[in-house]
Amino acid sequence: xxxxxxxxxxxxxxxxxxxxxxxxxxxxxxxxxxxxxxxxxxxxxxxxxxxxxxxxxxxxxxxxxxxxxxx
Amino acid sequence: xxxxxxxxxxxxxxxxxxxxxxxxxxxxxxxxxxxxxxxxxxxxxxxxxxxxxxxxxxxxxxxxxxxxxxxxxxxxxxxxxxxxxxxxxxxxxxxxxxxxxxxxxxxxxxxxxxxxxxxxxxxxxxxxxxxxxxxxxxxxxxxxxxxxxxxxxxxxxxxxxxxxxxxxxxxxxxxxxxxxxxxxxxxxxxxxxxxxxxxxxxxxxxxxxxxxxxxxxxxxxxxxxxxxxxxxxxxxxxxxxxxxxxxxxxxxxxxxxxxxxxxxxxxxxxxxxxxxxxxxxxxxxxxxxxxxxxxxxxxxxxxxxxxxxxxxxxxxxxxxxxxxxxxxxxxxxxxxxxxxxxxxxxxxxxxxxxxxxxxxxxxxxxxxxxxxxxxxxxxxxxxxxxxxxxxxxxxxxxxxxxxxxxxxxxxxxxxxxxxxxxxxxxxxxxxxxxxxxxxxxxxxxxxxxxxxxxxxxxxxxxxxxxxxxxxxxxxxxxxxxxxxxxxxxxxxxxxxxxxxxxxxxxxxxxxxxxxxxxxxxxxxxxxxxxxxxxxxxxxxxxxxxxxxxxxxxxxxxxxxxxxxxxx
Numbered sequence: 324x325x326x327x328x329x330x331x332x333x334x335x336x337x338x339x340x341x342x343x344x345x346x347x348x349x350x351x352x353x354x355x356x357x358x359x360x361x362x363x364x365x366x367x368x369x370x371x372x373x374x375x376x377x378x379x380x381x382x383x384x385x386x387x388x389x390x391x392x393x394x
Numbered sequence: 395x396x397x398x399x400x401x402x403x404x405x406x407x408x409x410x411x412x413x414x415x416x417x418x419x420x421x422x423x424x425x426x427x428x429x430x431x432x433x434x435x436x437x438x439x440x441x442x443x444x445x446x447x448x449x450x451x452x453x454x455x456x457x458x459x460x461x462x463x464x465x466x467x468x469x470x471x472x473x474x475x476x477x478x479x480x481x482x483x484x485x486x487x488x489x490x491x492x493x494x495x496x497x498x499x500x501x502x503x504x505x506x507x508x509x510x511x512x513x514x515x516x517x518x519x520x521x522x523x524x525x526x527x528x529x530x531x532x533x534x535x536x537x538x539x540x541x542x543x544x545x546x547x548x549x550x551x552x553x554x555x556x557x558x559x560x561x562x563x564x565x566x567x568x569x570x571x572x573x574x575x576x577x578x579x580x581x582x583x584x585x586x587x588x589x590x591x592x593x594x595x596x597x598x599x600x601x602x603x604x605x606x607x608x609x610x611x612x613x614x615x616x617x618x619x620x621x622x623x624x625x626x627x628x629x630x631x632x633x634x635x636x637x638x639x640x641x642x643x644x645x646x647x648x649x650x651x652x653x654x655x656x657x658x659x660x661x662x663x664x665x666x667x668x669x670x671x672x673x674x675x676x677x678x679x680x681x682x683x684x685x686x687x688x689x690x691x692x693x694x695x696x697x698x699x700x701x702x703x704x705x706x707x708x709x710x711x712x713x714x715x716x717x718x719x720x721x722x723x724x725x726x727x728x729x730x731x732x733x734x735x736x737x738x739x740x741x742x743x744x745x746x747x748x749x750x751x752x753x754x755x756x757x758x759x760x761x762x763x764x765x766x767x768x769x770x771x772x773x774x775x776x777x778x779x780x781x782x783x784x785x786x787x788x789x790x791x792x793x794x795x796x797x798x799x800x801x802x803x804x805x806x807x808x809x810x811x812x813x814x815x816x817x818x819x820x821x822x823x824x825x826x827x828x829x830x831x832x833x834x835x836x837x838x839x840x841x842x843x844x845x846x847x848x849x850x851x852x853x854x855x856x857x858x859x860x861x862x863x864x865x866x867x868x869x870x871x872x873x874x875x876x877x878x879x880x881x882x883x884x885x886x887x888x889x890x891x892x893x894x895x896x897x898x899x900x901x902x903x904x905x906x907x908x909x910x911x912x913x914x915x916x917x918x919x920x921x922x923x924x925x926x927x928x929x930x931x932x933x934x935x936x937x938x939x940x941x942x943x944x945x946x947x948x949x950x951x952x953x954x955x956x957x958x959x960x961x
Contacts, residue, residue, distance in 0.1 A: 328435070329431065331453060331585045334424065334585070335588070337424070338420075338421070338592070339596065342420070342596070342747055345416060345417055345420075345743055345746075346417075346743035346744055346746075346747060347743075348413070349411070349742040349743035349744075350741070350743060352742075362737075362738065362739055362740060362741045363604075363608060363709075363738050363739055364604050364607060364608060364739060365741065369600055369604060369739065369740075369741075369744060370741050370742070370743045370744045373600055373744060374743060374744075377596055
């Protein structure tokens, strides 16, 4: 790819970062305000830790493949 | 079929929260933004149709896999796993891995060194214009049908799962794909396919993880499936000794020779939809490495597709059924197993991500079909048969318009596809019509110098016509199944496997016979096209860990181990 091109991994980092924030936020909200009809295994709070994992991976990709560094 | 869909709409499986809607909307914005960003990098034919041949092995490899990871993969095979058990895994392992490694190590050098733009383009170089025209026209026909299947699947699932209007789903998703592919060409399609690959894993991986937690691990899962269905559902090979001993009604010879040796080799080595992604690689080593990377990830896909189907057999409180029966009784069909599992485990946010994963799968499949159709139409039909000597910019412009027109044809096809009761079997039938004979034509042309131009054409034509003929024979007279599939007990999928096998053998036989009756090309015309007449660069200067052959060996060993583990 051309040197000046923004890496696809940067776009992926952005998507993971944003989704991580949204999913973790929704998970924390549900921890504070438990739903009336929870999903199976709600007690594991999967959206909190899965969202956090996506956030960390996304942040790492954004930093590593940031356009300035890639140029 | 429309009343059928209307019946499904009576109840939706899940209700999205605001955060789920934001996640889905963000995905659409992101794919359009990528297309917009890349629009300035698709000015030449090489850029638009081949992504400038600049892709790394990882990007080409993930795109190679993602283009295949469409709606049928996610929804269809999860449904097949619920219906047939772990046998559905054969389509990911023996039905893919050997073929992908063969493409990497044996066929890729010829595709890459010949600098062809497409698989029909290779046929032109090897056999001449008639073989290319036959292949290009049949491929274009198959591709728009496949794209229509993708759209139909997507619209149906969005209707069932979310209650979205079927026409809204079809037109919004197809317009999105049309915009980003028309703007950025193959590069945009590839970038979005890699993005979609990540979305699919991020959105679907939690289902098997949480499912195994709920069931208490693989051993407990097998016990629960044995109680709810049958112990046969968790054996990959042990039940294939007889047509009657397994839920699929297939014999191991059909899996090994029909699926493993013919259909999968035909699809993974000659279907331009996937091969195009590898041709975009920046050098020969990357082009060889890309299918190996794709194979490694392909081996893991059953974890997010097959396992949810099996988990559905164990934990879902309702019994799923065929589509017709589901509509009649108001129950849930096999095709709903993945959304049902998604709704079971995923709360707000995760649900949006899971739905986005499904939409991403649908769109990557559609984009793959559309970009491949655009290239074959522009290079192998329009430039070859209609307007030969136009400027490069004219063909790029044609490519952009063709993308939009291809999407519109696909939309129309989607409505047509609704008439067919079984999407999966229909696709398998299509593969056996065109892909299985094409594999014999291409591989004989690559490996045997004696094959002549006339033999390539007549072999391909005979194989395709014989396949269509066998399909029609069984349709008219169902008792013909005992001849085509070797057993009156064989089911649709088994019939497709054997039809592919026979059509490939007929193609090979006709090719060999006609070759001995006609004059071969002189050797200097075969350079770069055929084994024995081509100098293939060796990789002696590359370290072991950078050699495609080394990683292909690693993937092969893992492939054998996983098959034995669930024998």
